[in-house]
Amino acid sequence: MPHDIDVVAKICAHHNHDPAALLEILHDTQEHFGCVSDEAARRIAQDLNISRADIHGVRSFYGDFTRDTDKPKLKLCRAEACQAVGSEELARRLSARGIASETIYCLGNCALGPAAMIGKRLIGRASAELLEAELADG
Ligand code: FES
The missing domain is CATH 3.40.30.10 (Glutaredoxin)
Known part of the structure; x- marks a missing residue:
């Protein structure tokens, strides 16, 4: 499912753009879209003013997150x-x-x-x- 970037922005706003809430933001994004796409990761990085490498690190450390929904559901x-x-x-x-x-x-x-x-x-x-x-x- 392509991410509606406005929804990602709202999720970030809901967590006050707080980098400490990155895990919750990733969970909310995954819950909403079934994955955390690269596009969503870019937007989250921008909104939280952190690097995409930070997001990639968290996203790949926790097995819960998928980058796309191609994986069998x-x-x-x-x-x-x-x-x-x-x-x-x-x-x-x-x-x-x-x-x-x-x-x-x-x-x-x-x-x-x-x-x-x-x-x-x-x-x-x-x-x-x-x-x-x-x-x-x-
Ligand atoms: S063996 Fe436990 S759920 Fe299948």
Whole structure:
């Protein structure tokens, strides 16, 4: 999703352009857009009067932040408990439908496997159809 730079500016203003709030600003940006793009990083650097290298350092130190939304939005658990209830077959079915997923080993939802996650939404008893519909909902 291209960043609406006005939104980034508002997030910076909400934190009083305080460089000490960089982490919160990055979190708010990621929460809003699903990533912190280079364009957003440039704007944040400008608004906080810090270097882009500072932002890059924080952005890459914390694994929470992604630079773009090209990464699969879908995380699929392929650890033992989920494997026992069909996560491997589910992974094959998703890939046959052209749906990319990132492999995760345990989402803490073992009793409701196969478990998946889209953004911050945890999905239990996942099927290819259910995940496809959830992804279409955004
Ligand atoms: S093994 Fe899949 S959520 Fe724990």
